[in-house]
Amino acid sequence: MTGLHERHLAVSPEWLALYYRHPIELTHGEGRHVWDADGNRYLDFFGGILTTMTAHALPEVTKAVAEQAGRIIHSSTLYLNRPMVEMAERIATLSGIPDARVFFTTSGTEANDTALLLATAYRGSNQILAMRNSYHGRSFSTVSITGNQAWSPTSLSPLQTLYVHGGVRTRGPYAELSDEAFIRACVADLEDLLGHTRNPAALIAEPIQGVGGFTSPPDGLFAAFREVLDRHGVLWISDEVQTGWGRTGEHFWGWQAHAGNGPPDILTFAKGIGNGMSVGGVVARAEVMNCLDANSISTFGGSPITMAASLANLSYVLEHDLQGNARRVGGLLIERLRSVAAGSPAVREVRGRGLMIGIELVKPGTDEADPDAAAAVLEAARAGGLLIGKGGGHNTSVLRIAPPLTLTVAEAEEGAAILADALHAAG
Template identity: 65%
Template sequence: MGANADSGAAEGEHARLARRRAAVLPSWLGTLYSEPIDIESGSGRHVHDAEGNRYLDFFGGILTTMTGHAVPEVTEAVSEQAGRILHSSTLYLNEPMIELAERVAELSEIEDPRVFFTTSGTEANDTALLLATGYRSSNQILALRNSYHGRSFASLSVTGNRAWSPSSLSPVQTNYVHGSRRRGTVLEGLDDAEFTAACVRDLEDVLDQLHGNVACLIAEPIQGVGGFAAPPDGLFARFKEVLDRHGILWISDEVQTGWGRTGEHFWGWQAHDANGSPDIVTFAKGIGNGLPIAGVVARGEVMDSVSANSISTFGGSPLTAAGALANLEYHRRNDLWGNAHRVGAVLRDELFAAESMPGVGELRGKGLMLGVELLRPDGSPAPELAAETTEQARTRGLLIGKGGLEGNVLRIAPPLSLTSQEAVDGARILLEALRASGADE
């Protein structure tokens, strides 16, 4: 199960590649691990690095490998399409793109849906902001604290996590409201009902401070980079009541929570029993299983409000659309949404022992989207413990991520095809890694 190649050879090869990387790529482009690894191949839920070390993948390329590595049906669809034509752009008709848009529209539960494809979640959120601000003739945005919505100028301007926001410059006026993170805030210690009520009061208070109309609220149902922090179920339904009174649009950022990852619902927003769907949903990552495809689905009135001409050179290309269609069909045929629910419960049960460790503050999340928050003895965030745990897990053959405002949350998000035995194996490795890093002391 663990890494099994000669360590000296692996260190030498990875070190050489790391030096080449440092010479040509930006210094701010981070990597996992003190000695980064080169993932060269994969199959199912496992990957191999360039030195032959084998790992159970519990991070899926940042929640992107939704169905698994080297899924034959997806590979064949991409290969077949590549043999016909790779690219044409939205200036031409494109049957795979149209068919994929029909599938996404059907799954969206949005009234009179229209779909626009992009190449990344960042670009999808940028497009959603463009739609909302134009439709509402307002540059005032509401976003959640501790949020992350991408790395473009506009998407960073609505990101509420300082670790990922390098500039205070912004094309919009963003006001942040409470909605997910409790520990370390004035809302710590509140139960779900009290927390929900406090967040609604906070939203109303923020709106009272603003002049004129507000364009939208953009929110992740479960915050990804923010350490899988989640609001209580039903919070966004309460928010929607307030938003509707003001005519404010609701954007649900489903880049990480979409396609059934939470196990409970196909979309993360559906956990809130809202009276109506969001006005705009953004999606990415899992739909392409690694192919660069993302998009926006919005009410027709909102999507069609753009008055200028526009195209997308690469969004919904024949190649990526064909792969995404095959990926969604594999997902449906193998009931990966249901599998996320069933195997996610197995994984959580196996990790239950972590909650008794002194260094573990909380085990949270849903389905195959789980977070482990690590703390120091005084209750403060322990990013050093998270970093060491990821290292210890890697040496034992398990890949995980980390996040949170302070970088102290382990992020666990394997492909949705994970088996029960793999869940047990991965959980046991992670528990060993936590003990080895000192979380049990």
């Protein structure tokens, strides 16, 4: 155990998890690579939990941060803030939400918490519909709408949460149905649920479930849900904390795979837009955003320095077509991983889109999740020079792969080769 690890354990909560039997300290990064305190170099396929979205030490972002830090770092929302207004203008346009208003926070948890505040105030209800296997943050309100027991430490809640089918395509009571029948069954479940509730405020859903193991429903499910929700006046909150900014390759936002009835009423974002800076936010049409009848500010949300970083990062994403790169290189990577998985009896499924890929592991010959195998592959990948994540609603048995969106074809091939060796080494 390193001295820093011992110091960490002495002052940190027991529930503050660390990866690896011998945790590593990352000291610096460049592009798609990071280095630890012992000088080991790793190909980064997790990006600090999908947060270093573009690249480590991206010159355009580091320059914007340094220049803004030389002017003013902080002012709060009590003063006009040019970078915040400029960023809000760009996000409002990109969101697809008409007459959009944008409120900045410091994290995805805080963004989802704000979305819940808006929805419940607007609808006058504390009932929330959420998806099974979902994750929306670690605050008191967001753990209470998280449908993943491993990340919801209390049953106490300020909200009444009701869970809907549909977030996981290949498990559960509808897994054997065709995509069309799956959607019909989930819609029928939603209709039945609404028939037994009084006045739900909103449905909150991740277009692709992140912590849940990069699971997703068939395209169009949330459009079908939206038809039902609209009849009941229920808002749709799309949690884009992990799926936003082009990561899925096919779309800029995850909701666009379900766009039959247009954009969501509320959209939340965070993680990648700051490329490592603490940025989150909420987009909603003015009628919903302005429904609060009390004063509010954000001390740190939309700070000049985080907005400068986000503006530079967003410009880089758009100017270099990183959504297209996620589609092209991600498509190659997922096919390579499926080829690798075909030779491993421990792999149940390789799924995802763009640069958001999950590999679900099970005990060979069964459908039983194998978290020990996932932990072993995580260790073996690290030993081979690759950092990945893990998650899943079935005992953390899914390898999560989400590299920066500038990933090259050569790096995708290298990472797939390391993962092939790690899967073989882990048994």
